[in-house]
Amino acid sequence: MSQTTLPNTDIETALAEAKEAYVARNPRSLARYIEASAVLPGGNTRTVLHYAPFPLAMERGAGCRLWDMEGREYIDFLGEYTAGIYGHSHPVIRAAVDGALNGGINFGASNITEARFARAICERFGLERVRLANTGTEANLLAISVARIFTKRPKVMVFDGGYHGAVFGFIGGGSPINAPFDYVVAPYNDIAATQALIARHGPELAAVVLEPMLGSGGCIPALPDFLHMIRAETSRVGALMILDEVMTSRLAPGGLQSVRGVKPDLTTFGKYIGGGMSFGAFGGRADIVDLFDPTRADALPHAGTFNNNVLTMAAGLAGLTQIYTPEAALALNARGDALRDRLNAACAAAGAKLQFTGLGSMLAVHTTRRPIITPADAAMGDQKLKELFFFDMLAAGIWLARRGMMTLCLPIGDAECDRLVAAVEEFLSTRASLLAAAG
Numbered sequence: 001m002s003q004t005t006l007p008n009t010d011i012e013t014a015l016a017e018a019k020e021a022y023v024a025r026n027p028r029s030l031a032r033y034i035e036a037s038a039v040l041p042g043g044n045t046r047t048v049l050h051y052a053p054f055p056l057a058m059e060r061g062a063g064c065r066l067w068d069m070e071g072r073e074y075i076d077f078l079g080e081y082t083a084g085i086y087g088h089s090h091p092v093i094r095a096a097v098d099g100a101l102n103g104g105i106n107f108g109a110s111n112i113t114e115a116r117f118a119r120a121i122c123e124r125f126g127l128e129r130v131r132l133a134n135t136g137t138e139a140n141l142l143a144i145s146v147a148r149i150f151t152k153r154p155k156v157m158v159f160d161g162g163y164h165g166a167v168f169g170f171i172g173g174g175s176p177i178n179a180p181f182d183y184v185v186a187p188y189n190d191i192a193a194t195q196a197l198i199a200r201h202g203p204e205l206a207a208v209v210l211e212p213m214l215g216s217g218g219c220i221p222a223l224p225d226f227l228h229m230i231r232a233e234t235s236r237v238g239a240l241m242i243l244d245e246v247m248t249s250r251l252a253p254g255g256l257q258s259v260r261g262v263k264p265d266l267t268t269f270g271k272y273i274g275g276g277m278s279f280g281a282f283g284g285r286a287d288i289v290d291l292f293d294p295t296r297a298d299a300l301p302h303a304g305t306f307n308n309n310v311l312t313m314a315a316g317l318a319g320l321t322q323i324y325t326p327e328a329a330l331a332l333n334a335r336g337d338a339l340r341d342r343l344n345a346a347c348a349a350a351g352a353k354l355q356f357t358g359l360g361s362m363l364a365v366h367t368t369r370r371p372i373i374t375p376a377d378a379a380m381g382d383q384k385l386k387e388l389f390f391f392d393m394l395a396a397g398i399w400l401a402r403r404g405m406m407t408l409c410l411p412i413g414d415a416e417c418d419r420l421v422a423a424v425e426e427f428l429s430t431r432a433s434l435l436a437a438a439g
């Protein structure tokens, strides 16, 4: 990246130059993209990883570092969208996975680790019962389905800007591929409007599903009063409150709900809890989750070939009990808070239309000065500038989500945080004229 300020460069020129440099630097990623496009639509099998002109492909990771196909090193500030909290090949996770592999991959039978892992999850997050699945999407699908059966009601309230999985996307309203439930889409962090919608649909409402902080939607925390209102109103109308803590359970030892003092009826989990293996879970009130008890005459079925797969059970149990202890959770999130404060101080000192939202170890960049309380505030950001931020960070050896999300993994230390702050300060300096515009 250039060290000089380019005062007269407009955003289009700056972006074109940044992309041109990116293309020139990454011939192997381009070749991979072309090869993949022959069999994977658009060379892609996970939409979030695609961006123009072509996505960077990584070849190897260790600790908090990644190497692309050219052998170029990056600090991994993406942390696999919160799932990679342990970094790459943590020795304790590695030993747990090796141990499981030595015992044979998957038995088609109950195994001794699944109950220990389930107990660790219940104790950590204050659940009476839990069911294990394979992804966060699946966890939400099952939680919503059981809520409809438990309440004998059809409707599901979700929020604009929310994301609950492959078939539960509500960023920008909704997605044509969403699971065909009868949704009521409410405005996130709008207390009065949401309260009115819950009252209006109350008798038909099975559940209100929300993230206590929008993750994919831009790391926008729910207002504590918004969460408390939803808890009170769902109880009043007899709907279940389902808190999606797939991302946010990492933000405090007992999940974000423990800090906010809100106890949902059901919580859904995923990401890092599987120790880097594929994972999902839902749990909470015994009277609801026990509907899946197969000894009951009226038991609901819950299938899943890999629900108790030995790799996830072993890696997840080791991670939650030996590595991401409550103390480790507090330390990692304190590091994230300090980092966000430093980044925002640099943006404020530069008077730039750039800011970092989030809580603890999750943060997202926004290219606007306005306070971000709702997804509509975030949408006011300059999207081209955000794209430029992404390509400039890649050039500086910082790996992050194209949409500007970053998360901390445990191996990230002071030196890596200093590197990120330095990269952002350089962006503030080299792109000063673009960041000075109104917005």
Ligand SMILES: Cc1ncc(COP(=O)(O)O)c(C=O)c1O
Residues within 6 Å of the ligand: 081, 134, 135, 136, 137, 138, 140, 163, 164, 165, 166, 211, 215, 216, 244, 245, 246, 247, 270, 271, 279, 280
């Ligand atoms: C809040 C939230 N819920 C659910 C999911 C879906 O999880 P998975 O990708 O494991 O299906 C995600 C994934 O990003 C998420 O962020």
